[in-house]
Amino acid sequence: MRILRLITFLAALTAYCLAAAAQSQLRGTGDLGIVIERANGSVCVVDTSARAILSCVEGFGDLSHASAVFSRDQRYAYVFGRDGGLTKVDLLEQRIVKRVLQAGNSIGGAISDDGKLIAVSNYKPGGIKVFDAETLNQVADIPASYGADGERSKTVGLVDAPGRRFIFTLYDAGEIWMVDFAEPGEPQITKIGRAGKLPYDALITADGRHYIAGLFGEDGLAHVDLWRSPARIERVLDGYGKGEAKMPVYKMPHLEGWALAGGQFILPAVGHSELLALDAETFKEAGRVKVHGQPVFAIARPDGRQVWVNFAHPLNDTIQVVDVPTLKVVHEFKPGPAILHMEFTPRGHEVWVSVRDANKVEIYDARTFEKRGELEMRKPSGVFFAARANRIGL
Amino acid sequence: MRRRMTLLPRLLLEVAMLLALTSAMASAEELSPQRKGELRNLIMQDCGSCHGMTLKGGLGSALRPVDLDGVEEETIARIVLDGVPDKPMPPWRGLLSDSEALWIAHALKAGVVK
Numbered sequence: 001m002r003i004l005r006l007i008t009f010l011a012a013l014t015a016y017c018l019a020a021a022a023q024s025q026l027r028g029t030g031d032l033g034i035v036i037e038r039a040n041g042s043v044c045v046v047d048t049s050a051r052a053i054l055s056c057v058e059g060f061g062d063l064s065h066a067s068a069v070f071s072r073d074q075r076y077a078y079v080f081g082r083d084g085g086l087t088k089v090d091l092l093e094q095r096i097v098k099r100v101l102q103a104g105n106s107i108g109g110a111i112s113d114d115g116k117l118i119a120v121s122n123y124k125p126g127g128i129k130v131f132d133a134e135t136l137n138q139v140a141d142i143p144a145s146y147g148a149d150g151e152r153s154k155t156v157g158l159v160d161a162p163g164r165r166f167i168f169t170l171y172d173a174g175e176i177w178m179v180d181f182a183e184p185g186e187p188q189i190t191k192i193g194r195a196g197k198l199p200y201d202a203l204i205t206a207d208g209r210h211y212i213a214g215l216f217g218e219d220g221l222a223h224v225d226l227w228r229s230p231a232r233i234e235r236v237l238d239g240y241g242k243g244e245a246k247m248p249v250y251k252m253p254h255l256e257g258w259a260l261a262g263g264q265f266i267l268p269a270v271g272h273s274e275l276l277a278l279d280a281e282t283f284k285e286a287g288r289v290k291v292h293g294q295p296v297f298a299i300a301r302p303d304g305r306q307v308w309v310n311f312a313h314p315l316n317d318t319i320q321v322v323d324v325p326t327l328k329v330v331h332e333f334k335p336g337p338a339i340l341h342m343e344f345t346p347r348g349h350e351v352w353v354s355v356r357d358a359n360k361v362e363i364y365d366a367r368t369f370e371k372r373g374e375l376e377m378r379k380p381s382g383v384f385f386a387a388r389a390n391r392i393g394l
Numbered sequence: 395m396r397r398r399m400t401l402l403p404r405l406l407l408e409v410a411m412l413l414a415l416t417s418a419m420a421s422a423e424e425l426s427p428q429r430k431g432e433l434r435n436l437i438m439q440d441c442g443s444c445h446g447m448t449l450k451g452g453l454g455s456a457l458r459p460v461d462l463d464g465v466e467e468e469t470i471a472r473i474v475l476d477g478v479p480d481k482p483m484p485p486w487r488g489l490l491s492d493s494e495a496l497w498i499a500h501a502l503k504a505g506v507v508k
Binding site for chain 2 (some may be wrong): 036039062063064065081083104105107123154171198200216217221248249250251252294313314338357379
């Protein structure tokens, strides 16, 4: 009996020591990230150095479309789900800290430059809402009302801009707005102007100067130079598809990954199997690259020398790599069915590729294109690394 | 008070309804179980890109049975095949056959894809 008691005591002691040791094991989060598991409403916290899954966390709702931003200390990710859910997840403890259902249907979000505000871009009800990053309490509600009867527009392309500002685009109204939280009190809303027909997404350059919205309803883009005062919209690459038949677009391109590479922006054309190169100085066309299909993401390797491209259904099993100085496809491979997203490690030595219908994420050497690893996940889509915390517009 | 139909007309009506149903479904029945599985995945994953994986809508409209109430299956199938002009909804003709589009329309209305 006494021996049994001793064993129980020793077991308890060991468990206690192990738990204490686990708690005191310090680590940073700079090489961590998350992968969205689209079908399960779950998010896997990953370690990009170990190329491993730390833990997958459930309870994020409908993640059929999802994106994420990171807190300044890179400990927390804020996940924006399709169902209007805004969920704050702790990368260290791999658990949900807080979740609010802030709208019926949303598309993405942004974090302010001071890390204090989280803005969410909503389809239903159309507009943006802004939350305290700490508590997720609502700070502001900005309906994107337009027209005579004040209809609410879906909003897209929401990004942070320097000076505690957010910029976003009204899909239905075709306008670009800016909201400024620099002063205490009511935020200042500026309607910058008309972008064009059906703007579907937008980006801001890494220096926070240029905001560019892509249009679905017209061949062209809307550009805002934020260094100019007052800010106004200039159309660029107007009529880029002139004389060419537009092909059906089975998945909307995304603009978040547009590269400023070698003095030019490389971005997907809409309805054409092409990438467009836009001169970053003059904002005139600098060239084109024929690619495999309708590009979805054109993401620059962080050094800007190469751009990796994936494609819309049904050609979504392929990745092409474009050399920026020559605007030529230098590599093509087929990781598997339904490649949804690519994310580079911060300095671009490796790239993670989500292969939705193969239920895995593959990891490649971004220079030799050799496969370095693969991780099983359920219908993985977006891959987001914590280093985004330090980037304007991501 | 509901009038009870006499047996013969009621029987005829039921036979007619059954015939109508089977002829409408005939083309859909040619699809193999494997193809139906692929189409189910297509609805959730690829239509879901714009319409939401639970079909509650996104950039595209909501496509739950309640949203499609009063819309004919043929109309839905035609939109699937031909798309909507000046809107992001693309024509799927070439990727989907007529009977596949009709099966998708039927599946959406019946709510079998969740």
